[in-house]
Amino acid sequence: MTSSASISLAVSTVIFALRTDERGVSSVWLPLVRRIREPHLDCWALPGGPVDAAESLESSARRNLLETTQLEPAYLEQLYAFGDVDRSPDRRVVSIVYWALVRADEAERVTAGENVRWFAADALPELAFDHNVIVDYALWRLRTKMEYSRIAQAFLGDQFTLAELRGVYEAVLQKPLDPANFRRQMESSGDVVATDEVVTGGRHRPPRLYRYVGDVQLVDAGPLTPRIPA
C-alpha cells in the first residue's frame, strides 16, 4: 500500500492579458508575484498558494488570485496538474494550475508594486520552481486554442472590431497579419458576424462591431459547468 501523506497540494494561476505598445503592436503579458519566503526567496512566481482543506480547487485559485492581484477573472479554466517529483527543492508539491484570460479593463485592477509586476510573456526572467515551463505550456495552449475556439473573446468582451480581433491574433501568434486577408478569413469562417453597431466617437467612417456566433464554444470550463450542447 502506497501513501500520499507527504504530498502537498497547491494551486497557481497563469494570468494572460494583452498590451499594445506605442507603435500599435500587441503582445501577451502576465502579472507575477515576488516570493517573500524560501525556497526561491525574492524570485518571481505565478500567484498561488496551498489549497485549504475546506475549499474546492477553483475556489482556491480564485481566493489566491484575489489576495495577490485583486483580480476576479471571468475566464478561469483548469490548465494542467504539475506533479514532477523534484519540482520543489524541499518537499513534494503537486500544483493544480489554472489560467485566466483578462480584458484590459480587468488587468487595470492589478496594482503593480514592489512585489507584483507585469512581464512580457516572451521575455521572462528565471522564475521560481518550474514556473517557466508552466508559462510556456500555457502559451502553447493559448496558441492552439485560438485555432478552434472563440478564446479571443476573453480578451475583448462580447463585441469588437476586426482590427481588435486581429490584434489578439497578432499578439498570441507573435506575427503581423495582413488586415485584408484577416478580414476575408474571419468573414468566410462563419465564426464571427457583423452587428448593427459601430464604434462610437465621431470618426468619419467608424469601424463596425462584430461578435462571435452563438454556437462557437468559448472554453472548456470543466465538467461541472453547463455547456453548449454538441
Added chain:
Amino acid sequence: MTSSASISLAVSTVIFALRTDERGVSSVWLPLVRRIREPHLDCWALPGGPVDAAESLESSARRNLLETTQLEPAYLEQLYAFGDVDRSPDRRVVSIVYWALVRADEAERVTAGENVRWFAADALPELAFDHNVIVDYALWRLRTKMEYSRIAQAFLGDQFTLAELRGVYEAVLQKPLDPANFRRQMESSGDVVATDEVVTGGRHRPPRLYRYVGDVQLVDAGPLTPRIPA
C-alpha cells in the same frame, strides 16, 4: 495561513476502447474495477489509487493501470483534476484523472473477472464517488476532440480503412454516418491520405488503407513531451 496537510492525492484513469457487436455497430466501452474496501465497498470504480510520494502523476497512473488491468496504453493523457470538497465521504481526496484510448488488441490484455469488467460507456451502473461525472466528462472531451485532432488514430493504429475510421466516429458520436458522405468529408478535409496499400486477405476489391497526414496533432501529451511544431 492555510494548509493542505489533510488532503489526499490519488490518480484514476478512464480507459476507452471500441467494441463492434454482431450487427456491426461500434460503441465505446471501458473497464472498471470492483472496490474491495470502504467507502463504496463492492461498487464499480475507475482503476486508480493513491499517488506514491516518489512517483510522478503519470507514473502513478501507469502503475495503477498495470496492476489492475494489465494495460500499458500508448495513448495516455491527463484529463482533469477533480477536487470537490465532498467527493469522498470520509476524507478529502483530490484525484488527478488520466484517460487512455486503447486499440482492440490492447484491450484484449484486460482479463475480465469477478473484480474487473467491461461496461458500455452509455449504460453504466451507479459508480463509486463522482466517477459517473468523470466518465461523462471524458466522453464529452472525446467527442469534442474528434472534431479537431486525429484522436481516432489512438483506436486504430497508423493505418486504417475509411470504414474503420467511420466506425470510430459512429461509436463516439453514437449515430450512423452515411458512408459516401463520410468518405467525401474525410477526403476533402486533407486530414487523411490514401496510402499505396490495401487490406490483405484475398477479397476481390480489397479496401484501401489510409493514414493521417503528418502535421495533424495526435494529442496534447502535456507540457514535458516533445510536440509537433506549430
